[in-house]
Amino acid sequence: MMNLESLKLSSLPENHCGILRHSSNTRPVIWVIEENGVRGVVKDFSNSKFFYRNIIGRFLIWREHKAYKKLQGLEGVPACYGVIDGLALALEEIPSQPLEKHNKNIKLSRTFFDDLKNIVDSFHRKGLAHSDLKNGANVLVGYDGRPYIVDWSASISQKEFRFFPLNRIYLRFVLDDYFAIIKLKMRYVPETLTLEERRQYAKRSHMERGIRGIRDRLRKILKKIV
Numbered sequence: 001m002m003n004l005e006s007l008k009l010s011s012l013p014e015n016h017c018g019i020l021r022h023s024s025n026t027r028p029v030i031w032v033i034e035e036n037g038v039r040g041v042v043k044d045f046s047n048s049k050f051f052y053r054n055i056i057g058r059f060l061i062w063r064e065h066k067a068y069k070k071l072q073g074l075e076g077v078p079a080c081y082g083v084i085d086g087l088a089l090a091l092e093e094i095p096s097q098p099l100e101k102h103n104k105n106i107k108l109s110r111t112f113f114d115d116l117k118n119i120v121d122s123f124h125r126k127g128l129a130h131s132d133l134k135n136g137a138n139v140l141v142g143y144d145g146r147p148y149i150v151d152w153s154a155s156i157s158q159k160e161f162r163f164f165p166l167n168r169i170y171l172r173f174v175l176d177d178y179f180a181i182i183k184l185k186m187r188y189v190p191e192t193l194t195l196e197e198r199r200q201y202a203k204r205s206h207m208e209r210g211i212r213g214i215r216d217r218l219r220k221i222l223k224k225i226v
Ligand SMILES: Nc1ncnc2c1ncn2[C@@H]1O[C@H](COP(=O)(O)OP(=O)(O)OP(=O)(O)O)[C@@H](O)[C@H]1O
Pocket: 020, 021, 027, 028, 030, 041, 043, 078, 091, 092, 093, 094, 095, 096, 097, 098, 135, 137, 138, 140, 150, 151, 152
């Protein structure tokens, strides 16, 4: 654990021990910190512009913290140390590289995607869908070779989505999480895809293309009208 009481967001620019990602208009800065020998990561909106910081930033931190409380103790998810000033979230540091930056010459462990699926099963059992797993920045390859999942700000809770038609949408997000695993496999280790996974991938891409086609046609029509 880490004691956040003495931690001030305003002192992080001097007291951090690394920056994993700089902030942008819409994205928080990700600091690496150390307190009494414990290392952590702080996702921090305190430098965003006033409106974004107070409306969006606070909301996203609140949502993500809520998700981490549900995920407490699950393997493959960093421990959450808490929220600072409503604007930042402190997490256990996972010594890792995000999948999107993983050097393709270094083979992922044979069980990496099976482990990932087990993690996905375990948070679905807790009634949570991640919904942004196909983003290779949100799946970390631990230096121990195992997968870890971060970035729960877009996650969906089964409890909040329990009534029709939201319950259908929740199920859709659950399926999407599994489909994301297939997509990541396709991108990073296509040779390990099973025939069934290839079939699902083809079917799904076909459907996504169809939906994009309809959207593009609608756009054209709208442009003519407006
Ligand atoms: N607990 C952690 N341990 C190690 N690295 C982490 C941790 N949390 C986040 N990171 C790093 O910070 C990056 C961004 O974190 P996160 O995805 O939570 O923020 P984000 O603002 O949603 O970013 P993006 O928009 O790129 O998805 C991750 O890709 C990862 O490299």
